Amino acid sequence: MTQLDRRAFLAAAGASAAVPFAACAQTPAASWSARSTLPWAMQEVYCAVSGGRIVVAGGLRRAGGVTEIEDRTGVYDPAADRWSEGPRLPAPRHHPMIVADAAGRVFALGGYGRSDAGEWTSMTEVWALDGGRWVEAGRLPEPLAETVGAELGGRIHLATGRSPGTANGQWNDQVDVATHRIFDPAAGRWETAAPCPMARNSAAGAVLDGALWIAGGRTVNGGGTGRLDRYDPVADRWDTLAPIPASPATGQQVGGGLAMAAAGGRLVAFGGEWFAQGAGAGGGGGVFPETWIYDPSADRWTAGPDMPTPRHGLAAAAVDGVVYALAGGAVVSGGRATGVVEALRL
Template sequence: MTLHRRTFLAVGAAVTAAPVVSRAETGWTPRASMPWPTQEIYCAAQDGSITVAGGLVRSAAGGLHINDRTAIYDVKADRWSEGPRLPQSRHHPMLASAAGRIWAFGGYDRRDRGEWTAMTDIWAIDRGVWAQVGQMPQRLCETVGLSVGDRVHLVTGRSPKGEANGQWNDQGDVTTHLVFDAAANRWETARPAPMARNSAAGAVLDGKLFVAGGRTVDGGGTGRLDRYDPDRDRWDTLAPIPASPATGRQVGGGLAMAEAGGRLIAFGGEWFEGRGGGVFAETWIYDPARDAWTAGPAMRTPRHGLAAASVDGVIYAIGGGEAASGGKASGLVETLSL
């Protein structure tokens, strides 16, 4: 399998960035690697462990294989174990923790029409296996999934533009905002996001949802930062992530973000240029009190399509691709403590 996203993604122009005024004093530290390399993944943290499922892995023939494996990381032991297999292989399945369970939403699988067939299955780990729970109300992939209590918010992403559903360019960017009540197994809709984009990153801070970065098929990367207040059903747009000083490019899709110590930490992502591109090494730290981003320590191993989690104030960067598009899947795990 070969990814064709670089054929469709234009490179966004760099934006004017606020001056960088400070840097974190500590850097990224290696931890135990995943049992296998994988990219285009998300994760969920619960009870001192981090669960990763699905993704794309390099096959023996040299292409990319859609994965059905689950890996579970014990944070204190710094050790990975293999969990239950997904009922079907998936890349980009959105994982979330809510109502005491780990959930998986949608993602892409291979069907007769192609390897980017958007699926609507909802699975949850029950008695040590992934169980079918229901169906999403619509097809939504490359979304941001954030849990507030027992409610999982799925915001932005890509959905089929028409009846076609199988190829990457069958999907279009959306502002969709779905809310899943995990305790009641019920779906609702909330106010749409201010901007349609895919492959953004998100985190929850002080009960509010933050959606950062992402890209559009036509416009390339965006550093946009939007905040959603669930109590008021309201979106506000805040200071964007600065452009990369090293490349002059605006951070785009496939970045990751998590919250620690009352701040947001965003890192990674990829950019495209012609038939090539690159991966961002920068780490950006957002202070909500000042509505400002500052530069943190560069990633030891820049990656995109990686998973991010925060456990006890430590940020985990898990797996991802070390080259733009599907060139080099990684199993590396690195942490950042501020």
């Protein structure tokens, strides 16, 4: 386990629609390799890249039947393969969206926290990592968690996810949404953009070729979807393209809790979980090992190398053409959170 170096971190902190087509051919000459482990186990996390480093914050794990919500921040230096610890969030959060703006400033937006109503209370706080500490940087227009976030054209996009229905405190209080909000960090102002074509939660997103891509996700009632939607910020329009194929090993559709990054002009999606039909969370299912690689010029997914450690609720980032899979749960639902980090160079 790597020794954390808080001082090193603080010093650094200061300083048109295509025709759908899917294929399952194996992509050769690529494999995942182990990297330095996050020094604490965590799942339901997101991350952002700033100054060549990967920042993860928040998350949850189950210990002795109790849900523990995290407030720690981890910072990974891929060049040195080393973790350092950043400042703690102002309050514990799981599923907070972590995004870096065009200037490299890292934001934590929304997510779930603990309140008198329960430990799945959807929140509106926006925090920014500034001068070695997290500071308040605004509020979401409405509570939002399990969303997709990305910086595009100098602004932060949040699309899909879950927001409260008639109550706000428990997992079942939340409903799937197609919400698409855009945050201007410089002005502290929110705008509303064209909603995503499908309301869903726990999808994955990445920016490629000047567009926002959202893959997978799930609905509470319908389960996983491999759907791929692309947002054109100039036209304020969504297009739907070839979906991620179902898992050859299980026949299940890759959907909720997967992660995705863009590298080498392609999208790389991996991980996620599925629940046994009619069982619901914690009632059976599994975790996907598959990696799927999407070529936008062909609108086609091909099978990449399986992850050595299948997991869901993990974070994804790409630095210098290398894709990183960070932390996540090694079994379906809330058990066996990990700190595993693996890297894939295409």
